[in-house]
Amino acid sequence: MVEPDEVEAAVQRALEAGVRGIVTPATNPADLERTLQLGRDFSSCVKVAVGLHPHDASALDASFRRRLEQAAGQAGVVAIGEIGLDYHYMNSPREDQLQALEWQLDLAAESELPVIIHNRESWHDLFPALERREGSLRGVCHSFTEPPAVVKEVLALGLYIGVSGMVTFRRADNIREMVAAIEIDRLLVETDSPFLAPMPHRGRPNEPAFVPLVGAAVAEVLGLSIDDVASRTTANVERLFDCGFGQDT
Ligand SMILES: [Zn+2]
Incomplete structure (x- = not known):
């Protein structure tokens, strides 16, 4: 459990590192209220997503559905997430994950x-579920690690792709290949905190202040300047989530 003053310090470090805004997701019944509060405490720079992670899909009962419905309408809530499927850990049965x-x-x-x-x-189950909603669906596939052929499918659905600290790992040529296949206007940079800290912080807890290192690695792969990647990925976030950092919206 992270103490509130530690969170405040982490947001402060991110702003000092040049991060303009953060979108942070709730993932289960235990962290929903705390995440909403974070959005209220830092309303100009922290926006919130509310959802149930596939790990906890079995927790989607009637009362949590009501809480999510109510949270989705609150100020500062800009997305539903994290949602999806995780067949690696299979912490909730496949049927529960698909239903959630x-x-x-x-x-x-x-x-x-x-x-x-x-x-x-x-992806074999996720893609058809997303494809059925093509046209109305907006969103991002976060901390993505699929090959360029799958990147094409994601972009064709109109979705964005989130790139994490893996792009800085020495042996992650597959991630750099994937990044090279993403149009900059569909790319977001992220932490996946506390996981996947970029080099040279690998193995330690990740935090938003490290995200410029991800942007720098993306810039190198795409042959763009770091400033260009910073301003364009920030614009992408504000467009996708329909929010403005620095404003209480
Ligand atoms: Zn995730």
């Missing part, structure tokens, strides 16, 4: 919000 995914995709459509999508070893 569909219900939350419906919630996003009704709330006119984009989604933050988690995928691990599950």
Whole structure:
């Protein structure tokens, strides 16, 4: 459990490192309220996504559905997420994961919000679920690690792709190949905190202040300047999540 003053210090460090804004997702019944509070405490620079991670899909009962429906309408809530499928850990049964995914995709459509999508070893089930909603679906496949052929499918659906600290790892040529296949106007940079800290912080807890290192690695792969990647990925976030950092919206 991270103490509130530690969170405040982490947000401060991010702003000092040049990060303009943060979108942070709730992932389960235990962290929903705390995440909403974070959005209220730092309303100009922290926006919130509300959702149930596939790990906890079995927790989607009637009362949590009501809490999510109510949270989706609150100020500062810009997305439904994390939602998706995770067949690597299979912490919730596949059927529960698919049911939670569909219900939350419906919630996003009704709330006119984009989604933050988690995928691990599950694209074969995830892609058809997303494709059925092509046209109305908006969102990002976060911390993505699929090959360029799958990147094409994601971009064709109109979705964005989130790139994490893996792009800085020495042996992650596959991630750099994937990044090279993403149009800059569809690319977001992220932490996946506390996981996947970029080099030279690898193995330690990740935090938003490290995200410029991800941007720098993306810039190198795409042959763009770091400033260009910073301003364009910030614009992408504000466009996708329909929010403005530095404003209380
Ligand atoms: Zn995830």
